[in-house]
Amino acid sequence: MYKRATLKDIATALNVSTTTVSRALNNKSDISDEMRKKVWEVARILNYKPNSLARSLRQQSSDNVIGVILPEVDHYFFSTIIKGITSSIDKNFLIMIGETNHDLEREKSIIDQYLEHFVAGIILLPTRHVQSIANIKTLIDASIPLIVVDRTIEDYEGNYLRHDSFLGAQQAIDHLIQKGRKKIALLRGALECSVSADRVRGYKASLKNHGFEIEEHLIKVCPNTSKKEAFMACNALFTESDNPPDAIFTVTDHMAAGVYEYAHKAELRIPQDLAVVGYSNSEISDVLSPKLTTVGQDGFELGKNAKAQLIQIIEHPQFTCRQILPSSLIVRDSS
Amino acid sequence: MYKRATLKDIATALNVSTTTVSRALNNKSDISDEMRKKVWEVARILNYKPNSLARSLRQQSSDNVIGVILPEVDHYFFSTIIKGITSSIDKNFLIMIGETNHDLEREKSIIDQYLEHFVAGIILLPTRHVQSIANIKTLIDASIPLIVVDRTIEDYEGNYLRHDSFLGAQQAIDHLIQKGRKKIALLRGALECSVSADRVRGYKASLKNHGFEIEEHLIKVCPNTSKKEAFMACNALFTESDNPPDAIFTVTDHMAAGVYEYAHKAELRIPQDLAVVGYSNSEISDVLSPKLTTVGQDGFELGKNAKAQLIQIIEHPQFTCRQILPSSLIVRDSS
DNA sequence: ATCGTTTCCGCAATCGATTATGGTAAAGTT
DNA sequence: AACTTTACCATAATCGATTGCGGAAACGAT
Structure with missing residues (x-):
């Protein structure tokens, strides 16, 4: 041996x-x-x-283990974030990974486990149900290096890094209006989700800026942002009224796929009868036919950046990170 | 504090x-x-x-940290495997994750890092270039619990778990033949990749069983199994000969998307002019239009299973795992 | 020659657990 | 009564590193 x-x-x-x-x-x-x-x-x-274990034990803090917590590892956006975190091998940090499945209890439990292992720092992508700093209070009190990514947490004053969902949505709607669309529907996510809320604000802001009325019945909630929910919501939009939308903006690309499916079934042509804009620039946006116009948010860069910032925070305790990255519209054939 | x-x-x-x-x-x-x-x-x-660190240090072996190594975390199949590993929370194992990007050096380096951290065991999904047990020799010599997943390693005698790619490919070709296709092309992956090789064997076996000739010019190599390579290969298939294939089997769904793109450009109808069968049942197979027939391999179950087996191996040193899981054809609209 | 400073290094405690070894008192044996 | 066994617990070493304190030698200053 x-x-x-x-x-x-x-x-x-x-x-x-x-x-x-x-x-x-x-x-x-x-x-x-x-x-x-x-x-x-x-x-x-x-x-x-x-021997990093011995060192961690003595120092009461690891110097090369980062804990990552995110809702769902198999969602494309999240998995590219993981790739961003794991692929830069600076300082040879080891990456621990925990999946919450949007369960707050699970999130708390993973945080506790990371603490027991004296991780050097934590990259947290909160669940969509997060409402308070309850889960991260221990981290804050113990001054564990922490960066909150992608989502916001109310009353949280620490380091964060995320994309500008407000601006992204605004760009999407600006684009649709510029293309001459008059009746733009919105398929949003869960009400308590900060990301979804930001995109709704962007949607409304753009409409207002262009002198459009905001019609609440054109906004449908899909709590799980799933393809199936989007299909149903679409169905509702087109059957509830005889003055249906000529464009739909969805807060995820998967939901856009649901819209495509409905359009196919209802024999609506994209983009002639119905323009569609998604969100995320996930891999399916390039596979859908016609190719999907979508708001690009680069998960890889986000992950890479989050890790780099966290390392700064670990090495320089007074360092702070409050960054909002721009998103940019990627125009393809669906609008 | x-x-x-x-x-x-x-x-x-x-x-x-x-x-x-x-x-x-x-x-x-x-x-x-x-x-x-x-x-x-x-x-x-x-x-x-x-305190698990103290315990690990003293025992010279952790009892609750599992190291996972895989080629690319953002490929759908791999990310569902991760989900399978992380979502079962039995015994509260912590999961470390390392991405090789198909680089053997990087793989070795991650293994070394895991050893330094006294991980209780390792789940390894080898790179597609793996040719020998060189990288895992240390693990074998030190009797570190190990399970090799998805791919095979020559001369490796230990625990493994993977899908039956031979059978999967055979089912795909059987299906195409049964549908009356006479000239079935194959877009395969890298020559040294065991998974790809198994699928090629399955392809040939099925053809032979049905009395078909194997035409080597109908087999194209796409080393990175990318959409773009598949598009190019497709182009070659249809321009090199005036007796083009009436069906194409690709060893990944992404490559099938490349075939779709070519078909769209060349105005070939799927499935009338060209039947397509992919592999993996990834999320894009349900989004492509028409929906893609594909060989399903359940990454979630594979990951969950791999973790469960590894825990058995950790707890019972004499336990061995040599499993090959069945794949099953999922017939949709492209064939 | 004496005292004060540097310079350079070792002793031993420490982090939090595990474990080989040994010791004491009670109970059992002949 | 003398001896052996059993049950139960403590002492101290150990895993591999870090660090407060102290000590010896060398050097400089008076």
Whole structure:
């Protein structure tokens, strides 16, 4: 059985104490240059790598484990965020991952587990039901480096990073209006979801700016932002009134797929009879026919950025991050 | 700052040694029933949770951290596997995740990092370039619980779990032949990829079983299994010969999307002029129009299963797992 | 020569758990 | 009564690193 070299091995080899070795390797003071060099040399030869468990235990804090918490790992947007986090290998951070399935209890439980493991910091994508800082209070009190990504949390004053959903939605509606659409419906997500709320605000703002009336019956709620819900909502839009919409904006691309399905069944042509704009620029937007116009939010960059910022926060406790990234409309063939 | 209760706190409260407390909590011998009860009671009151770092350090092995290694976290199939692994919360295992991007060096480096962290076991989805057990030799020598998922590794004798790609491909071709197709092309992946190789074997086996000739020029290689490569390969198939295929089987759904795109451009109707069958039952197969016939392999179940089996291996060193799960054809509208 | 400063390094405690070894008192044995 | 066994618990070492404190040697100043 292979055994890794320890501080003691280096110390024995040089006939010095482990204290000296530790200080030499961490480039601390009270060490002569000569000794420092010798220690580094032996460490290299023995292929020494510090035992991070021992270090974490002693320091009461890991220095290379980041905990990630998100609602659903198999949603394209989230999975590209994970890719952004895992693919940059700076500092060799290890990534722990926990999935909440939008369950607040589960979220709390994962946070506790991360705390027990002395993670160096946490990247949190809150559930869509988050209403308060209850779950992260422990983190705040203990000053655990934390960055809240994608969603907002009421009364939370700490570090965050997210896309500008308000602006994204506004761009989408601006675009539809510019294309001559007069009656634009909106399929939104859960009422308590901050992201969805921002997009609704963007929708309304754009309509107002162009002197359009806001018709509440054109706004349908799809709590799970699913394809099926969107299909049903679409059905409602076209059967409840004999003055149906000529454009639909959905807050996810999946919902747009539901609209496509309804349009296909109702023999509505996209974009001639009905323009569709989705949100996320997920992979299905390029596969749908006609290709879907959508608001692009780059998950990869978001994840990469979140990790970089968190590392800054870990290394410089006074560092703060309050960033809102721009989204940009990607015009394809559905509008 | 909140501080967790330790063995020592319990020991002090009861005026006994930490030895006694440890043994009582771990239900070992040399402890009176009376003492055991008292210890458990105090532990409950103080909300004691063992420090897993300290435990791992002492035992030279964690008991609740699983390391997962896979090629690309944002591919739908892989992300559903992650979901399968993370969503079952048995035993409160923590999940570490590493992405190789099909880079063997990176794979090795992640394995080393996991070893340094004394993970209890590893779920490995090898890169498509894997040719030998070089990367996992350390794991085997050190008897680290390991399960190889999705792909095979030459000369590897340990635990594995994967889908039956041979059978899946065979079913797909059987289906196309039964539908009356006479000239079935195949878009395959990288030559060194075992999964792709299995599917090619299935393709050939089915053709042979039905008395068809195998025409090598109908088999095109798309090393990255991308949509664009598939589009190009398709173009080649239809321009190189004036006797083009009437059906195409692709080893991923994304490649099928490439075929769709070519068909659209070349004004070929699916399925009338060209039948298409994909592989994976990814989310795009339900979004493509017409909906894609594909071979279903359930990533969620695979992940869940892999985790359950690994836990068995961790807890019972003599336990072995050699499973090949069936895939099943999902017939939709493209064939 | 004496005292004060640096410089450089080691001792031992510490993080929180596990465990080999040993010791004491009660119970059992002949 | 003397000896052995059993039950139960404590002491201390251990995992691999970090760090407060202290000590010895070298050097400079008076």
